[in-house]
Amino acid sequence: MAILTAGSDVTVTLTKRERTKVRYPATVVHDDGTRLAVRAPWAGVADRDFGFVRFEHGDVFTEHYWRDRWYAVKEVRSADGALKGWYCDITRPAAVGDGTLLVEDLDLDLWVSADGGTVLRLDEDEFEESGLRTRDPEAADRAREALEALEALARAEGLAGLPAGRTPA
Incomplete structure (x- = not known):
């Protein structure tokens, strides 16, 4: 199994239905x-307003992936460091190899606002x-199980400590 070194560069590739959705450079x-x-900085070509949050040029994403879990948790901060919230992708477990992080998006997403007051399920129709x-x-x-577990955790305790070791059931 490939272990990435802190400070090294990696290319994150997010696929969806066997097609590359987005590819971008990041730092481990x-x-x-x-x-x-x-x-990594916001990888979108343009700013994107979702209605509940706006991802903009200068935003910084600290993205947490697991090789044994079916989700990714992305902490989103503005250019000035203010926490916007957490965007969670429901994915297959991450795969790492040769300077690449490969993640398959399974369409379900969860948004949790910085104050934890807003928890939204996204893309269930997709x-x-x-x-x-x-x-x-x-x-x-x-x-579905991963989405349920993340939503329950977000509503009960928030996601601020999740990457440090708390795990949804």
Whole structure:
């Protein structure tokens, strides 16, 4: 298993339905063989307003991935360091190799505002339309379980300490 060195560069590749959705450079913050964290600026070409949060040029994402869990937690901060919140992707466990971090997005997402007062499930319609339940029922069940666990944790305790070791059931 490849372990990434803190301070090294890595290319994050997010795929969706076997196609590359986005690819961007990041800097490794931590990798213990199970959980890894990278830091990267907002990778979008343009600012993006979701209605509940706006991702903008200068925003910094500290992204936490696991090789054994079905989600990624991305802490989002503005250019001045103010916490905007956490964007969580429901994914297959992360794969690492040869300077690349590969993550397969399973369409379900969760947004948690900085104050924890807003917890939103996102893209459930896309998940149902994806056909994952037919193609890979076990993965679809794992994705739903991951979303449920993250949402329960966000509502009960928030996500601020999640990357440091707390784990949803």
